[in-house]
Amino acid sequence: MQEFMKVHKARVEEELRRFFAEKKESVEHPLFRDAVEVIEEYTLRGGKRIRAILMILGYRLYGGEGDEIMKAAAALELVQSYFLIHDDIMDESDLRRGKATIHRIYEARARGKVRNPGRFGENSAIIAGDLANIYAIQLFQSSDFPHERKSKALEELLRIMEYTGYGQLIDVYSAIMDEFTERDLLTLHEYKTANYTIYGPLALGAILAGGDPEVFKDFAIPIGIAFQLQDDILGLFGTEEKIGKPVTSDLAEGKKTLLIIKALENASGEEKEVINKALGNPEVTLEELEKVREIVRRTGSLDYSRSLAEKLVNDGKRHLEGIKFPRDEYRKILMDLADYMIRRTK
Amino acid sequence: MQEFMKVHKARVEEELRRFFAEKKESVEHPLFRDAVEVIEEYTLRGGKRIRAILMILGYRLYGGEGDEIMKAAAALELVQSYFLIHDDIMDESDLRRGKATIHRIYEARARGKVRNPGRFGENSAIIAGDLANIYAIQLFQSSDFPHERKSKALEELLRIMEYTGYGQLIDVYSAIMDEFTERDLLTLHEYKTANYTIYGPLALGAILAGGDPEVFKDFAIPIGIAFQLQDDILGLFGTEEKIGKPVTSDLAEGKKTLLIIKALENASGEEKEVINKALGNPEVTLEELEKVREIVRRTGSLDYSRSLAEKLVNDGKRHLEGIKFPRDEYRKILMDLADYMIRRTK
Numbered sequence: 022m023q024e025f026m027k028v029h030k031a032r033v034e035e036e037l038r039r040f041f042a043e044k045k046e047s048v049e050h051p052l053f054r055d056a057v058e059v060i061e062e063y064t065l066r067g068g069k070r071i072r073a074i075l076m077i078l079g080y081r082l083y084g085g086e087g088d089e090i091m092k093a094a095a096a097l098e099l100v101q102s103y104f105l106i107h108d109d110i111m112d113e114s115d116l117r118r119g120k121a122t123i124h125r126i127y128e129a130r131a132r133g134k135v136r137n138p139g140r141f142g143e144n145s146a147i148i149a150g151d152l153a154n155i156y157a158i159q160l161f162q163s164s165d166f167p168h169e170r171k172s173k174a175l176e177e178l179l180r181i182m183e184y185t186g187y188g189q190l191i192d193v194y195s196a197i198m199d200e201f202t203e204r205d206l207l208t209l210h211e212y213k214t215a216n217y218t219i220y221g222p223l224a225l226g227a228i229l230a231g232g233d234p235e236v237f238k239d240f241a242i243p244i245g246i247a248f249q250l251q252d253d254i255l256g257l258f259g260t261e262e263k264i265g266k267p268v269t270s271d272l273a274e275g276k277k278t279l280l281i282i283k284a285l286e287n288a289s290g291e292e293k294e295v296i297n298k299a300l301g302n303p304e305v306t307l308e309e310l311e312k313v314r315e316i317v318r319r320t321g322s323l324d325y326s327r328s329l330a331e332k333l334v335n336d337g338k339r340h341l342e343g344i345k346f347p348r349d350e351y352r353k354i355l356m357d358l359a360d361y362m363i364r365r366t367k
Numbered sequence: 368m369q370e371f372m373k374v375h376k377a378r379v380e381e382e383l384r385r386f387f388a389e390k391k392e393s394v395e396h397p398l399f400r401d402a403v404e405v406i407e408e409y410t411l412r413g414g415k416r417i418r419a420i421l422m423i424l425g426y427r428l429y430g431g432e433g434d435e436i437m438k439a440a441a442a443l444e445l446v447q448s449y450f451l452i453h454d455d456i457m458d459e460s461d462l463r464r465g466k467a468t469i470h471r472i473y474e475a476r477a478r479g480k481v482r483n484p485g486r487f488g489e490n491s492a493i494i495a496g497d498l499a500n501i502y503a504i505q506l507f508q509s510s511d512f513p514h515e516r517k518s519k520a521l522e523e524l525l526r527i528m529e530y531t532g533y534g535q536l537i538d539v540y541s542a543i544m545d546e547f548t549e550r551d552l553l554t555l556h557e558y559k560t561a562n563y564t565i566y567g568p569l570a571l572g573a574i575l576a577g578g579d580p581e582v583f584k585d586f587a588i589p590i591g592i593a594f595q596l597q598d599d600i601l602g603l604f605g606t607e608e609k610i611g612k613p614v615t616s617d618l619a620e621g622k623k624t625l626l627i628i629k630a631l632e633n634a635s636g637e638e639k640e641v642i643n644k645a646l647g648n649p650e651v652t653l654e655e656l657e658k659v660r661e662i663v664r665r666t667g668s669l670d671y672s673r674s675l676a677e678k679l680v681n682d683g684k685r686h687l688e689g690i691k692f693p694r695d696e697y698r699k700i701l702m703d704l705a706d707y708m709i710r711r712t713k
Contacts, residue, residue, distance in 0.1 A: 050554055052540055053533045107497065111490040134543040136647065144457040144539045147493060151453065152532045154500065159525050168514040179505050186498045187399045193490045194398055197480040208396055301482065 022357035026074055032088075033073040036095035037064060040160050059123060060153050064102045066118045071362070072097040072222045078355050079226025079237065084347040092164040093174070093229060097222060099157035100182060104189075104217075106150035110143050111193065112274070123149050154182075166229055174228045181221035188213025195277050196301070203282055207246060215245025223355075236344055243337035244359050250330040251363060253278035254323070258314060269310050275301025279329070283322035284313075292316045334363055368703035372420055378434075379419040382441035383410060386506050405469060406499050410448045412464045417708070418443040418568045424701050425572025425583065430693040438510040439520070439575060443568060445503035446528060450535075450563075452496035456489050457539065458620070469495050500528075512575055520574045527567035534559025541623045542647070552625055553592060561591025569701075578693070585686040589679035590705050596676040597709060599624035600669070604660060615656050621647025625675070629668035630659075638662045680709055 041061040045054050073094035080090045108114075109122035116122060121129070127149075128142025135141050161178060164171070191209045195201045220241035224234030255264055256271035257280055264270075271278065281300065285293055296316060299309045317323050338356065346352055387407040391400050419440035426436045454460075455468035462468060467475070473495075474488025481487050507524060510517070537555045541547045566587035570580030601610055602617040603626055610616075617624065627646065631639055642662060645655045663669050684702065692698055 048533070050533070050537070052537055056533070056536055107493050111486075111493060113486070131543045140457075140459070141539065141542060143489075145536065147453050147457065148532055148536045148539065151497075151500070152529065152536075154497070155525055155529045155532065158504065159522075159529070162518070162522060162525070168518070172508070172514070172518075176505075176508060179501055179508070183498065183501045183505070186494055186501065187394070187396070187402070190402055190491065190494045190498075191396070191398055193487065193494065196487060197477045 022354045022361065025078075025354050026069070026358070029074050029077050029091075029094075030070045032091050033070050033077075033095045033098060034065060036091045036160075037061075037098060040092075040095065040099075040156070044156065056149060056152060059126060060102060060106075060149055060156070063106065063117070063123055064098060064153070066120060068098070068101070068118070070098060071358075072101060072218060075219060075222035075355075075358070076226040078351055078358070079223035079232075079234075080230045081226070082346040082348055082351045082355070083227050083230035083232030085226065085230030085232075089165050090226070090229060093161055093166075093225070094222075096157045096161035096164075096178075097225075099153050099160055100178075103150050103153035103157060104185065106146055106153060108189070110146050110150075122146070170229055170231060174225055177221070177225055177228055177234065181217060181225075184212045184221075185217040188217065196275060201277050201282065203279060206277065206279055206282060210246045210249040211242060214249040215242045218248070219245040232347070239340040240337045240344075240359075243333035243340075244363070247330040247333035247337070248362050250279060250326050250333070253280060254326055254330075257310075257317065258323075269305050269307065272299050272305050272310055272313060273301070273303050279326050280317050280322050283325050284317045284320045287320035287322065288316055292320075330363075334359075368700045368707065371424075371700050372415070372704070375420050375423050375437075375440075376416045378437050379416050379423075379441045379444060380411060382437045382506075383407075383444060386438075386441065386445075386502070390502065402495060402498060405472060406448060406452075406495055406502070409452065409463070409469055410444060410499070412466060414444070414447070414464070416444060417704075418447060418564060421565060421568035421701075421704070422572040424697055424704070425569035425578075425580075426576045427572070428692040428694055428697045428701070429573050429576035429578030431572065431576030431578075435511050436572070436575060439507055439512075439571070440568075442503045442507035442510075442524075443571075445499050445506055446524075449496050449499035449503060450531065452492055452499060454535070456492050456496075468492070516575055516577060520571055523567070523571055523574055523580065527563060527571075530558045530567075531563040534563065542621055547623050547628065549625060549628055552623065552628060556592045556595040557588060560595040561588045564594070565591040582690055586683045586705075589683035589686075590709070593676040593679035593683070594708050596625060596672050596679070599626060600672055600676075603656075603663065604669075615651050615653065618645050618651050618656055618659060619647070619649050625672050626663050626668050629671050630663045630666045633666035633668065634662055638666075676709075680705075 041057060041064075044057045048054050048057060076094040076097055077090055105117060106123050109117055110124050114122050115125055124142040124146035126142075127145035128138045131138040131141040158175075158178070161175065162171075166174070188209055188211075191205060192213060195205065195209070198205070220237055223237040223241055227234040227237065253271070253276070256276070257278065259268065261268050267273075277300075281296060285296060288296065295309070295312050299305045299313050302309075338359065341352065341356065344352075387403060387410075390403045394400050394403060422440040422443055423436055451463060452469050455463055456470050460468050461471055470488040470492035472488075473491035474484045477484040477487040504521075504524070507521065508517075512520070534555055534557075537551060538559060541551070541555070544551070566583055569583040569587055573580040573583065599617070599622070602622070603624065605614065607614050613619075623646075627642060631642060634642065641655070641658050645651045645659050684705065687698065687702065
């Protein structure tokens with residue numbers, strides 16, 4: 022699995038570099054070339070290329086051969102850039118993978134030159150995200166597959182992007198919903214993570230190989246939701262070293278995770294107050310975080326999230342075990358990859 | 368021409384309504400349905416549907432028959448919603464076609480519920496714009512044309528969107544460029560207006576009818592640039608009633624129009640100061656506006672813009688006269704439409 026990931030990560034990045042080189046060639050104005058370079062640098066900063074690799078796996082499992090899949094898979098990494106660039110704006114993030122986010126890059130260029138450099142930065146980054154979106158579909162379209170398959174795959178790609186948009190919307194919207202329930206949250210995880218990161222890529226690979234995408238659903242959706250649940254556990258209980266951001270981040274952002282939702286359901290009046298005071302408070306302290314952690318433990322909410330995640334992983338894996346693929350030898354890699362993703366967040 | 372516009376505006380809007388009705392059917396969560404409705408209302412608020420109509424004209428000129436073109440043409444109006452939703456955020460506009468912009472609609476919903484309702488509004492609107500973008504390509508893809516033509520047309524649609532993004536970028540960027548020249552400005556108008564509003568739609572229609580899109584270039588690009596130049600003249604010299612926004616808007620926004628660029632080239636030191644003080648000043652007064660107008664007149668900059676626009680219109684029209692189309696009877700409508708667009712801004 023490690024080897025498969027390493028080899029294909031490199032291949033996908035090679036495609037990305039080729040795409041950007043051609044794009045730079047094709048634009049005339051230095052400002053446009055600069056925009057391409059900004060998006061290129063952001064895209065190639067790193068990342069595990071999980072989505073691209075899952076797409077390749079979905080393709081190989083159904084007997085898909087050859088290298089044309091690399092282009093289509095690389096397109097998913099441009100979709101990812103598009104989402105992340107806009108996401109960074111929404112979260113007002115300064116850093117992405119250890120370097121300045123796109124809106125901050127542009128903001129820095131405008132400092133001292135306009136009344137509102139922040140506005141300038143966000144505006145340029147909205148456009149950069151839009152461009153990455155268009156590049157993604159261009160790269161996808163440039164891959165050479167039989168017309169019908171490609172057209173079906175494009176439809177699926179657009180559906181994935183649409184659903185991810187809905188997931189993003191419910192995420193933003195959770196801040197003002199009077200009642201944000203466990204069901205809403207699982208819908209969010211299904212749309213924003215499971216659909217986008219796991220099911221969608223596998224489905225695209227299957228379609229391009231002429232296989233049945235639906236087969237992956239009962240594996241990918243539970244695994245994807247479990248992945249997000251564990252990511253949220255790590256977000257509240259992890260160390261700064263492990264999660265790569267301040268341990269108070271999720272609380273400060275006001276993230277309504279299942280941990281928080283379930284804790285609020287079973288907390289005392291006083292405990293509820295503690296949580297609500299900490300949630301969405303940019304100044305939340307380590308002491309308050311520790312109190313919230315205690316409440317989440319005491320109310321059984323941590324156990325609840327953990328058991329649900331475990332159940333989902335087992336469901337998903339059991340489903341995959343029951344299926345026979347044309348190239349079944351790739352199934353082990355997919356299983357290992359699922360384990361790897363889940364383990365990573367533990 | 369009026370009749371052609373009226374009939375096809377209605378047909379295109381019918382397609383849009385059908386698309387949104389199906390989209391609402393297809394989404395489960397009430398929040399997602401709400402998002403579809405917000406985008407629908409925004410899209411159907413009005414607009415002349417110039418781009419859709421030009422696409423239909425390009426199609427008919429090349430002998431394209433039937434109604435399938437309506438879907439593809441309606442898709443351009445969703446592209447327009449996508450651009451406008453993001454544009455409204457960038458310009459911090461409160462109103463679009465007399466009603467609240469999307470970020471303001473969402474902002475109003477969040478008031479009193481979150482620390483920063485403005486942020487919430489913009490975040491939701493970034494997503495809404497992204498969704499409109501995806502819807503546009505979905506609707507375009509759902510039209511039934513021979514595979515090869517449709518795939519070529521999609522490529523062209525993506526190119527148009529890409530170039531419009533570059534145009535938008537140079538527009539935003541003009542605020543911090545040390546030197547923003549006449550050439551940069553004409554590039555902006557070519558990418559953001561001529562390509563997007565006139566050439567692109569005609570080219571798409573031609574491609575879908577199996578015709579040659581290039582033929583429209585020497586007509587559409589000059590006409591499009593002229594259209595924008597005259598729009599800028601109206602923006603500085605028009606009345607509030609005629610331009611539908613405060614007469615000081617363009618100055619306050621800091622718009623570096625050809626009028627401003629040429630005036631600065633030929634202005635005295637004192638005059639330059641007047642212009643630079645007014646440009647980008649949100650508090651600019653009517654008196655300052657009047658002074659800027661005088662300088663633009665005195666330096667010959669107004670005449671320069673006017674003559675250039677006139678020359679471009681004549682060039683464009685002359686080019687179209689030299690071409691014979693398979694269904695040449697539609698050429699008169701196209702000519703009239705060009706006249707109409709130019710006249711509208713006078």
